[in-house]
Amino acid sequence: MPSPLLLDARTARLLPWIVAIAFFMQTLDGTILNTALPAMARDLAEDPLRMQSVVISYMLTVALLIPSSGWIADRFGTRRIFFSAILLFSIGSLLCALSSSLTQLVAARVVQGLGGALMMPVGRLTVLRAYPRSELVRIMSFITIPGLLGPLIGPTLGGWLVEYASWHWIFLINLPVGLLGCIAALTLMPDLRGPERSRFDSLGFLLFGAAMVLITIALEGLGELHLPHLRVMILLFAGMACLAAYWLRAVRIETPLFAPGLFRTRTFAVGIIGNLFARLGSGALPFLVPLLLQVALGYSPAQAGMSMIPLALAAMLAKSLARRMIERFGYRTVLTGNTLALGIGLASLSLAGPHYPYWLLLIQLAILGGINSLQFTAMNTVTLIDLDDRSASSGNSLLSVVAQLSLSLGVACAAALLGGFSAPIDAGTGSVLGAFQATFLCVGVLTMLAAAIFLQLTGEDGRRARKLEAEMDE
Known part of the structure; x- marks a missing residue:
């Protein structure tokens, strides 16, 4: 493992920017797409209510490859893998823009996912090995800022591109950034490898x-x-x-690959299982809301995208409150209450209709954004907080996999519910809006049931290690 002294001043200064830009590309792509789904469906002659495979294919590919990212970086070096990740992500973006059918688009999203699965884990691993621990909090905080901006900019930018250009541009904008990223990775990324060769399972x-x-x-x-x-x-x-x-x-x-012994730590077991089920609602939210606004309520893509801004802004603001709330009330109270609030908030979107006040909808979305942000921070920290140093790496890797998997399952579950409630439409006995309302109600109830998992925590869980930075996100 190289010492920080092996990095020249220029590389030490620019390396966090390279990783931050890669993080921004990934989070922007994850949020810019949802607003464009109805337009993509029309262009590809598909049902807009059945476009979830475009989202799921990417998330699932990322979840599949995350466990191998550390071993691949140790085997082939961080510079080569980080460059390859950005290149694959950029090639996948180009293939997405050139797709003329849903099958081609899904295949291109898999290529994108191959790059996305390696970009951030390898970038974080490089920072972890290249800088002293005293600098780590400052640098990691800097790297995560673009990740917060992606969900803020993505839906609005996606809506405007679809309305005033075409959906292809939501992928094409990745190309110039990807080109700069490839050049920067080759010239500035240190080529770090693990201290010893480990056997991959x-x-x-x-x-x-x-x-x-x-x-x-x-x-x-x-x-x-x-x-x-x-x-x-x-x-x-x-x-x-x-x-x-x-x-x-x-x-x-x-x-x-993941040691079963991790689950002997109760906070880890509760956190992982809670992540899996509570994130189902969180995964459904950014997929369902743009579809509801455009397909059921008739909003334009730009209007639908701008309607997501309160959700992202509230999520950013809630991060500053998360640590204080956890320290004051404890993980058990915060996670149980917040999961119930998340479910109620999702179910409340079933009230939306043609005459529903727009300002009230924006308030609901803002509240949901804040609740979601607190949920992610509390779930992630309680999952890792009691692991020892030997188990932390494996536990963090499993948490990353579960986070991605649960989000993709959330989209799949929401789409399955939406498809089931849409069946009467074909028979002329139902409405699109009614299908969305029933779906939000069911997703909300399912999310509330996850609160029972966090009740298995005790009031003292996490207190002895609560000085851990509560700035972790998915």
């Missing part, structure tokens, strides 16, 4: 990845794919079987 990786893919496709089969229920059940049980096989294998080998 390839079979565990395949079993865990197969489980995630099969379960996600099973949920997709209820929505966009319209698979018969028998095939959905077969896929679901096959995914569960792969997960069980992974777990049984991980118990008996020395270096599994």
Whole structure:
């Protein structure tokens, strides 16, 4: 592991900018797309209520590759992998813009996901190894600022590009930034490798990845794919079987992908399971709201994008309150109450309709943005707060995977519910708005049920380590 003294002054100054720009590209792409889905559906002759595969394919690819990112960087070096990640992300963006069918677009999003899965983990790993711990909080805080700006700019920019140019530009704008990023990675990124070669759990990786893919496709089969229920059940049980096989294998080998022993730490177990279920509602929110505004309420893409600004602004402001609330009330109270509030907020969007006051909708979205931000911060910190140094790396990697997986499952579940409630429309007995209202109500109720998971914490959990920075996000 190189000393900070091995970095020249210019590299030490510019390296955080390179990682921050990569983070911005990734978060911008994750939020700019949702507003453009109806326009993309029209251009590709698809149903706008069945475009979730464009979102899920990217998130699932990222979740699949995150566990291998550290091993790949150690094996081939941070400079080569970071450059390849930006290049893949840029090529995927170009392929997305050139896509003429939904199948091509989904395949291009997978290519984008291959780059996105490596960009941020490798960037964070480089910073972790290149700077002393005394500088780490300052540098990581700097790197995460663009990640907060992405959700603020993305929906509005996406709406304006779709309305005044075309949806292709939401991908093309990545190309000049990607070109600069590739040049910067080759000239400024230090080529760091792990101190020792570790053995990668390839079979565990395949079993865990197969489980995630099969379960996600099973949920997709209820929505966009319209698979018969028998095939959905077969896929679901096959995914569960792969997960069980992974777990049984991980118990008996020395270096599994994710050590089962992590779950002996109660706060980690509650945090991981809570993340999985509570983030289902959080994942559904940015997917459903732009569709509701455009497809059901008739907003223009630009109006729908600008309507998401209060949500992103409130999320940024809530970060400054998170630490104080956790210190005052404790994780159990904050997470239980906040999860219930998140579910109620999601269910309240079922009240939206043609004559619903626009100002009230903006207030609801702002409140949801603040609640969501507090939820992410509290869930992430309680998950990692009691892990020792030896377990922290594996625990953080599993948390990153679960965060991405739960967001993609949230989109899949929301789309499946939306598809089910939209079925009466084909028979002429339902409405698009009614389908959205029922979907928001169900997603809200499901999210509220996750509060029971956080009740398993005690009032003292996390108190002895609460000086940990509560600035973690997904």
